Amino acid sequence: MPVVEVQDLRKTFGPVVAVDSISFDVASGEIFTIIGPNGAGKTTTLEMIEGIQRPDRGVIRINGMEWRKDAAQIKQIIGVQPQTSALFDMLTVYENLDVFAGFYDRSRSVDEIIELINLTEHRNKKVKALSGGQKQRLAIGLALVNDPELLFLDEPTTGLDPQARRNIWDIVLKLKEMGKTTILTTHYMEEAEKLSDRVCIVDQGKIIALDTSQNLIQQLTKERAVHLSFAEAVEANRMAEVVNQFSGVSKVEVEANQLRFWTTVPEETLYHLFKYTTENHVAVDQIGIKDLSLEDVFIAYTGKEWRD
Amino acid sequence: MKKFRKLFEAEFKSTFREPAVWGWSIAFPVFLTVIFMIIFGGTDEGESNFEAKVVTVLESPNDLAENVQTTLKYIPVLQWKEDSPVTLEQAEKWVKDKTIDAAIVLPSSDSAKEIELIINKEKENSTLSQAMNGILNSVIQQINYQIAHVEPQLSLRATYISSGSDKLEYTDFLLTGMIALSIAQAGLFGMVGMVEMRRNGLLKRLMLTPISMKLLGVSNMLVRFILGVVQVVLLTLIGVLLFKASLDVNLLSFLIIFLIGTVSFSAFGFMIASLSKAMDSYMGMANIFSFIMMFLSGIFFELSIMPDYIRPISAILPLTYFVNGIRDSMVYGLNVMNPQLWLNVGVLAAWGIVTFAIGSKFYKWKA
Numbered sequence: 001m002p003v004v005e006v007q008d009l010r011k012t013f014g015p016v017v018a019v020d021s022i023s024f025d026v027a028s029g030e031i032f033t034i035i036g037p038n039g040a041g042k043t044t045t046l047e048m049i050e051g052i053q054r055p056d057r058g059v060i061r062i063n064g065m066e067w068r069k070d071a072a073q074i075k076q077i078i079g080v081q082p083q084t085s086a087l088f089d090m091l092t093v094y095e096n097l098d099v100f101a102g103f104y105d106r107s108r109s110v111d112e113i114i115e116l117i118n119l120t121e122h123r124n125k126k127v128k129a130l131s132g133g134q135k136q137r138l139a140i141g142l143a144l145v146n147d148p149e150l151l152f153l154d155e156p157t158t159g160l161d162p163q164a165r166r167n168i169w170d171i172v173l174k175l176k177e178m179g180k181t182t183i184l185t186t187h188y189m190e191e192a193e194k195l196s197d198r199v200c201i202v203d204q205g206k207i208i209a210l211d212t213s214q215n216l217i218q219q220l221t222k223e224r225a226v227h228l229s230f231a232e233a234v235e236a237n238r239m240a241e242v243v244n245q246f247s248g249v250s251k252v253e254v255e256a257n258q259l260r261f262w263t264t265v266p267e268e269t270l271y272h273l274f275k276y277t278t279e280n281h282v283a284v285d286q287i288g289i290k291d292l293s294l295e296d297v298f299i300a301y302t303g304k305e306w307r308d
Numbered sequence: 309m310k311k312f313r314k315l316f317e318a319e320f321k322s323t324f325r326e327p328a329v330w331g332w333s334i335a336f337p338v339f340l341t342v343i344f345m346i347i348f349g350g351t352d353e354g355e356s357n358f359e360a361k362v363v364t365v366l367e368s369p370n371d372l373a374e375n376v377q378t379t380l381k382y383i384p385v386l387q388w389k390e391d392s393p394v395t396l397e398q399a400e401k402w403v404k405d406k407t408i409d410a411a412i413v414l415p416s417s418d419s420a421k422e423i424e425l426i427i428n429k430e431k432e433n434s435t436l437s438q439a440m441n442g443i444l445n446s447v448i449q450q451i452n453y454q455i456a457h458v459e460p461q462l463s464l465r466a467t468y469i470s471s472g473s474d475k476l477e478y479t480d481f482l483l484t485g486m487i488a489l490s491i492a493q494a495g496l497f498g499m500v501g502m503v504e505m506r507r508n509g510l511l512k513r514l515m516l517t518p519i520s521m522k523l524l525g526v527s528n529m530l531v532r533f534i535l536g537v538v539q540v541v542l543l544t545l546i547g548v549l550l551f552k553a554s555l556d557v558n559l560l561s562f563l564i565i566f567l568i569g570t571v572s573f574s575a576f577g578f579m580i581a582s583l584s585k586a587m588d589s590y591m592g593m594a595n596i597f598s599f600i601m602m603f604l605s606g607i608f609f610e611l612s613i614m615p616d617y618i619r620p621i622s623a624i625l626p627l628t629y630f631v632n633g634i635r636d637s638m639v640y641g642l643n644v645m646n647p648q649l650w651l652n653v654g655v656l657a658a659w660g661i662v663t664f665a666i667g668s669k670f671y672k673w674k675a
Contacts, residue, residue, distance in 0.1 A: 050516060052674070075518045082516070086509035088318050090325040095318070102314030103517040126325075142513075 001064060003028050003150055003181045004049060009058035011044055018044045019055075020205040026183060028149075031176055033192045034185045035294070036202035042185040043083055045202070046154050049183065050080050062150060076105055079148030083155050085139040089128045093119050093138055096127060097145055104146035117141040117171060133164030140171060151175065151182045157191060169195060189294040201298060208301045217292045223250065224266045227288040228259045235282055239273075246272055257285075311519050316527040323531050332497065333535055334542065337490035341543055344482055344608065345551045360409040360436055362386050363402065365426075366393035366416075373414035375454075376423065379447050380412065386443070403428050410440050423448060480554060480639045483547035485607035487638070488631035490539045491566070492601065495573025496594045498532060502581035502671070503590045511673065521673070529574060536570045544638075556641035561649055565633035568653050572626060572660035579663040582671035601627040626659040 002025035011019040019041040026032040034042045047053040049060055051067045051074060060067065062074050087096050094110060101107035114123050117137040122130060130138065136156060143151055153172065157165040165188075172195055175182060186192055192199050193213045201209040201216075209216055230236045236259045240252050248265035263269040266289060277284055323329050364380065366373050377393070380386060389408045399411035403426050413424035425444055427437050453460060505511040514524060547553035577594070584590035602608075604618060605627035614622060622628050633652035636642040642649060 052512060052515065072518060075516070078516075080513075080516045082509055082513055084509040086511075086513035088322050088510070090322045091318060095321065099314045099318040100517065102310050103519050105518075 002026055003030075003063060004032075004183065005059070005061040006045075006049065007059040009045065009048060009060070010056050011041075011048060011053065012056055017205050019048070022058075022202070022205075022207055024200055024207070024210060026181060028181050029176070029179055030197045031172065031182045031184060031195050032198055032200065033196035034183070034200045034202055035187065035189070035192045035298075037187060040202045041205040042187075042202055043154055046152055046183065046185055050078065050152055051075070076146060077149045078152065079143035079146060079150070080152045081136075081139045081143040081154060081156060083158070085135045087127045087135065087138060087142070090126060092124050092126050093130070093141075094123045096138060097141055100142050101145040106147060107145055108147040110145070113141045113144050116144070116174065118167060131164075133160050133167065136160060136164070136168065137171065140168065144175075149181060151180050153182060153184045155185055155187070157186065157188065165191070189298070193294050199294065201294075201301065203302050209297065213294055216294065216297045223262050223264050224292075225260065225262050225290045226266065226270070227286075227290065228284055229286045230257045230259065231283050231285060233257045239277075239282065242276055243269070243273065312523055312527060315519060315523060316530055319527050319531045320534070323535065329535070333490070333494045334538065337486060337493070337539060338542060338546060341483065341486040341546060342550070344486065345479065345547070348478060348482060348608070359385050359387055360440060361389055361407075362410050362412060362440075363389045363399050363408055364393045365396045365399045365411055365413040367396070368416055370415065370418050372418045372420070372451075373416075375451060376412075376414050376447065379451060383443055383447070385439075399426060409436055412444065477554070479547065479551050481610075481635070482608065483543065483551070483553045483555075484635045484638050485631055486547075487540055487543050488569070488627065488634040489602060489607050490543065491536050491569055492573045492627050492630060493598055494532065494535055494539065495570060495575075495577050496580070496598050497577065497591075498535075499574060499577030499581045500587060500590050500594070501528075502578060503584055503587055506673070507586070515673065529571065532570055532574055533567075536566065540566070555638050558637050558641045558643050561637035561642060561644050561646070562634070564644065565630070565637055565649065565652060565656075568656045568660070569630040569633065572656040572663075573630075575660040575664040575667065576626070578667035578671065582667040582669070601625050604628075605631055607631060626656055629655040 004024075004026040006025070007023045009019055009022040010017070022041075022045055024032075034045060036042050044053065048055045048058075049062070051071060063077065065074050067074060088099065091099065093114065097110045097113055101110055114120055117140055119134060119137060119141070122134060127135065127138065140153065140156060143153070156172070157168050160168070169191070172182065172184070184195065196213060198211060199209075199213045199216060200207055211219070228236075228239070230239065233254075233256050236254050236257045239259055240254045240261075243249055243259070243261050244252050246263070246269050248263050248269055250262045250264065252259070252261040254260075261269075276282070362380075364377055366377075373393075381388075389402065393414065396413065399408075399413075402408045403411050406428060409427070409431070411426040413422075413426065415421070415423060423444060425440055427440065431437055502511075505514075515521070544553075544555070548555065576597070580590055580593045580597070584593060600621075604614070604622045605611075605625050606622065607627070611619065611622050611628070629652040633649060633656070636646065636648055636652070
């Protein structure tokens with residue numbers, strides 16, 4: 001049985017359709033990422049599953065339970081880190097965790113959590129004295145006090161510097177090792193690729209793609225971009241003419257001594273390319289083959305540029 | 309129970325670690341009370357209890373002068389610089405340099421008819437000059453009657469009474485007013501947390517946990533009671549120790565009015581919170597209500613000095629009834645059998661219920 005079942009979810013705010021016909025399942029132990037631009041409906045979807053917002057239509061089951069009937073039990077087994085880190089500012093790190101732990105039937109050792117979120121040195125510091133990244137880690141810690149089966153992390157790294165972001169990734173991956181199921185939202189493509197088992201791309205309230213990030217990229221196309229640079233522009237131009245005649249090459253671009261082309265059969269194209277350069281003594285300075293990223297997937301599906 | 313304990317702990321620490329709470333709910337009322345007490349209450353003993361330092365002057369001893377001197381010695385408010393008469397020069401010198409307040413020149417012989425009063429010119433229009441004149445006049449009258457062997461038929465006895473008890477003095481009035489005001493203000497302004505917690509998401513975060521919002525409300529009220537007790541104890545101590553307020557406390561009546569007042573003004577604050585989107589609008593509204601009540605509810609001045617058209621407004625304000633209840637239970641010591649207490653409790657309860665209902669209807673739990 002999936003931990004979370006979502007069927008045909010819909011939510012409107014006045015004339016605005018925030019979420020429209022969203023359905024998915026999340027399996028136990030999975031990190032499931034909902035990604036999309038700001039205003040795509042990520043947080044609304046998450047809040048409906050968390051029981052904070054009531055959907056206009058649709059079914060939500062958590063471990064087979066529904067909010068309408070089993071709210072008290074569901075609250076005991078979920079842990080939530082909302083988008084804005086909401087904490088008791090005048091309480092210390094330890095006190096915040098201790099207070100929240102007191103709200104649940106089952107709780108995890110506060111010291112263990114402090115170690116997991118890497119705030120041992122700051123355990124007796126008041127929240128208002130913490131940095132943004134430390135607050136965010138504490139907010140994740142608060143989501144762990146009841147040792148939940150299902151964890152919701154709503155944009156856990158938004159607004160953090162790269163170092164703080166990597167700290168949080170480490171925590172999320174550690175939680176996966178502990179067997180937790182996580183639903184995560186983000187608008188960082190890199191984060192989704194790095195952490196998720198499956199990615200759900202949402203735009204304008206609808207799911208536009210849902211699969212593992214690798215599959216999403218592979219489904220999109222097998223085409224690869226190849227980039228070469230030569231000693232002189234003359235050679236780049238000459239090679240452009242040569243490459244253009246290979247089969248499988250779709251597009252060729254030259255800019256000064258730089259040559260860029262796209263091919264659906266990269267191995268074959270490169271074999272012919274190097275055969276030619278060796279026989280004709282053309283010196284290649286640099287070569288690079290670019291993998292496609294989720295960003296390309298998003299652009300391909302929506303026709304929009306990705307903006308962080 | 310564990311949930312409640314933890315929630316209470318969090319609210320208690322959050323409240324008492326907040327410098328603004330110490331500033332506005334504790335230091336400010338104390339400061340205000342001290343200032344008002346100094347300005348209006350008066351700590352100067354000499355103002356309320358008249359005393360004057362005097363000497364007599366006698367040029368040649370005679371029976372009449374001795375008679376006057378003996379009578380004067382019986383007047384309790386006169387303090388004697390010298391027990392026996394001094395010379396005129398000496399007395400005038402002392403009056404000039406204010407060593408004494410007045411010098412009384414006794415008759416120079418049995419047939420002389422004059423008693424002269426010497427007072428510094430600077431004090432010509434002061435209470436001292438009036439009082440000394442009054443005292444000497446009645447002394448002279450007494451002696452005249454003695455000489456003429458007449459029994460006076462009429463006498464005057466002045467008794468000053470206050471409306472409820474003979475103990476009410478302005479210090480007590482002001483102190484109890486300030487106590488009521490600070491409890492009311494703690495309620496009016498204290499619910500700003502409801503706006504702030506909604507804004508920063510803490511309220512939403514708490515709703516994600518298994519605790520109920522009722523539990524949050526109850527633990528919040530308990531913290532307000534503790535804050536209220538701190539205010540009452542602190543202000544009472546200042547009033548009694550520094551300003552000699554004399555209180556007659558009926559503890560049970562006080563507890564009843566204190567509980568209902570704290571709850572009722574918190575409900576009022578909750579209503580303000582329900583009508584404000586942000587902290588600024590909350591503070592604006594709380595200030596308006598606070599100012600209206602501060603001046604129209606008889607905190608600093610008796611309601612009887614208000615113009616007639618203001619009185620109907622005073623008669624509906626909750627603080628009017630709260631301050632009456634506090635005064636009845638702290639100054640007059642009225643017990644729970646007094647119907648006035650239950651009128652005050654009833655009006656406050658009505659305010660509490662109405663404002664809480666409005667608050668519940670309009671308060672948005674989600675941002």
